[in-house]
Amino acid sequence: MTELEGALLCEIRRRKVCTAYEMRRAFEKSSSLEWSGSTGAVYPAIKRLTQRGFITAEQSKDDARGTNLLSLSKEGMSAVHLWSTDIDRAIGPGFDPFRTRSIEWTVLPPAKLKIHAAKLERALTARIEELEKTFKADNTDTRVELDLALQRSRLVWLRRTLLD
Amino acid sequence: MTELEGALLCEIRRRKVCTAYEMRRAFEKSSSLEWSGSTGAVYPAIKRLTQRGFITAEQSKDDARGTNLLSLSKEGMSAVHLWSTDIDRAIGPGFDPFRTRSIEWTVLPPAKLKIHAAKLERALTARIEELEKTFKADNTDTRVELDLALQRSRLVWLRRTLLD
DNA sequence: GTGCCCATGTAATCTGTTACATGATTAG
DNA sequence: CTAATCATGTAACAGATTACATGGGCAC
Numbered sequence: 001m002t003e004l005e006g007a008l009l010c011e012i013r014r015r016k017v018c019t020a021y022e023m024r025r026a027f028e029k030s031s032s033l034e035w036s037g038s039t040g041a042v043y044p045a046i047k048r049l050t051q052r053g054f055i056t057a058e059q060s061k062d063d064a065r066g067t068n069l070l071s072l073s074k075e076g077m078s079a080v081h082l083w084s085t086d087i088d089r090a091i092g093p094g095f096d097p098f099r100t101r102s103i104e105w106t107v108l109p110p111a112k113l114k115i116h117a118a119k120l121e122r123a124l125t126a127r128i129e130e131l132e133k134t135f136k137a138d139n140t141d142t143r144v145e146l147d148l149a150l151q152r153s154r155l156v157w158l159r160r161t162l163l164d
Numbered sequence: 165m166t167e168l169e170g171a172l173l174c175e176i177r178r179r180k181v182c183t184a185y186e187m188r189r190a191f192e193k194s195s196s197l198e199w200s201g202s203t204g205a206v207y208p209a210i211k212r213l214t215q216r217g218f219i220t221a222e223q224s225k226d227d228a229r230g231t232n233l234l235s236l237s238k239e240g241m242s243a244v245h246l247w248s249t250d251i252d253r254a255i256g257p258g259f260d261p262f263r264t265r266s267i268e269w270t271v272l273p274p275a276k277l278k279i280h281a282a283k284l285e286r287a288l289t290a291r292i293e294e295l296e297k298t299f300k301a302d303n304t305d306t307r308v309e310l311d312l313a314l315q316r317s318r319l320v321w322l323r324r325t326l327l328d
Numbered sequence: 329g330t331g332c333c334c335a336t337g338t339a340a341t342c343t344g345t346t347a348c349a350t351g352a353t354t355a356g
Numbered sequence: 357c358t359a360a361t362c363a364t365g366t367a368a369c370a371g372a373t374t375a376c377a378t379g380g381g382c383a384c
Contacts, residue, residue: 002343003264010268021363033252034259041344043365065352065363084268085280087287088197091318093311095198095259100167102306104174104248116249123251142266142325147257149321153313154255161306166371185335205372207337229335229380 001083004045007035009054009072009080017071020046031131031147034095046070054079098154105162117162124155165247168209171199173218173236173244181235184210195295195311198259210234218243262318269326281326288319 011023020043027037049055054076057068072080084090093099108116131148139145175187184207191201213219218240221232236244248254257263272280295312303309 003259003261004344007264010264013271014267019363024363031257032259033256036345038345039365040346040367044343063352063363067352067363080268081272084265085283087283090262090265090284091287091291091315092197092261093195093314094261094263095167095196096310096314097167097256097258098254099307099310099314100171100174101248101254102310103178104244106306107177108245119249119251120254123255127255142270143263145325146260146263146266146318146321149317150257150260150263150314151255153317154310157310157313161309168372183335188335200373202373203337204339204374208371211337227335227380231335231380 001079002045004035004041005049006080006083008042008045008049009076010084012055012070012072013077013080017069019067020070023070049076113162117158120158121155121163124151124158127151128155165243166209168199168205169213170244170247172206172209172213173240174248176219176234176236177241177244181233183231184234187234197261213240216243277326281322284322285319285327288315288322291315292319 007027008023011026012018015022023046024037024039024042027035027042030037046055050057052075053073056071056073056076058071060067060069105113105116128148128151131144131151135144135148171191172187175190176182179186187210188201188203188206191199191206194201210219214221216239217237220235220237220240222235224231224233269277269280292312292315295308295315299308299312
């Protein structure tokens with residue numbers, strides 16, 4: 001099960017019933033650039049999950065577009081539970097573009113470092129403010145909360161390490 | 165430029181001169197499961213970077229294995245600089261398996277949540293201890309430092325949100 | 329001399345991206 | 357009625373994984 005497949009199952013579970021299109025949009029709007037929500041990824045993934053018996057599709061009446069209302073089967077429920085409680089996969093650092101690049105920043109010449117660190121600080125501060133607003137509007141999405149925690153820890157690291 | 169390509173350039177810069185095999189090993193040993201360092205990813209990526217003129221390869225003497233000593237060209241140096249200072253890509257939350265799964269944990273039934281949260285706490289604590297040891301042995305790798313910061317912020321979130 | 333690591337690569341397959349394509353519904 | 361959005365998909369291509377394949381160097 002890929003991350004996308006697991007995340008799709010999670011999303012259906014959260015929404016109980018939804019369309020492929022709604023999920024695609026949700027991934028598109030994700031703050032993470034890694035979740036593109038492209039049609040060529042989402043529709044085939046849903047097809048696979050349906051073939052494996054994790055997703056049940058039901059044609060909506062009163063709609064000639066072939067709109068499918070998707071929901072989780074019993075097998076889908078237990079699959080998403082197994083996937084989400086896999087400790088080893090959960091606690092890995094994942095794919096962190098900040099972390100990957102950080103090693104390069106420490107070897108920049110002082111003048112360039114100063115400029116770059118200042119830009120990073122501004123960008124992080126703006127992002128944190130934005131996330132705080134989102135969180136105040138709706139504090140039920142743990143992903144926003146964890147994004148906020150991540151950005152704050154990056155800022156702390158930045159100030160302590162590159163801006164001392 | 166993909167994340168792998170950028171990370172490979174970073175790695176060569178760090179090491180000044182190295183073989184493809186050494187880099188592959190480094191990615192394999194990475195604490196992130198997302199960096200597999202598979203031959204089918206690394207060798208073709210190095211080939212592409214060489215063709216673009218970012219990497220210079222020199223055959224090692226006294227070795228009949230065709231060992232290539234890789235280093236960065238001038239163009240490679242400037243490419244890695246551009247890649248590493250791309251603010252928008254750097255500050256995205258990336259691909260965080262903990263964050264992706266977190267939304268599912270909050271809807272677990274209390275009994276299952278308790279067990280899972282306890283397992284997560286143990287795993288995170290163990291990982292933090294391990295990372296602290298690594299960091300004490302060598303505090304020059306910012307990736308270890310940022311991994312540590314990430315795991316600590318996850319633990320804080322876990323205790324505040326799932327274990328209250 | 330044999331097993332383990334160094335060192336390089338390719339082939340089949342899978343997943344994801346980008347671009348293309350189609351048509352229904354709804355708000356103005 | 358027309359533009360935006362809803363809704364579904366496919367095709368060409370790029371990139372990654374897994375497994376396979378080869379052979380040199382070295383320690384015991």
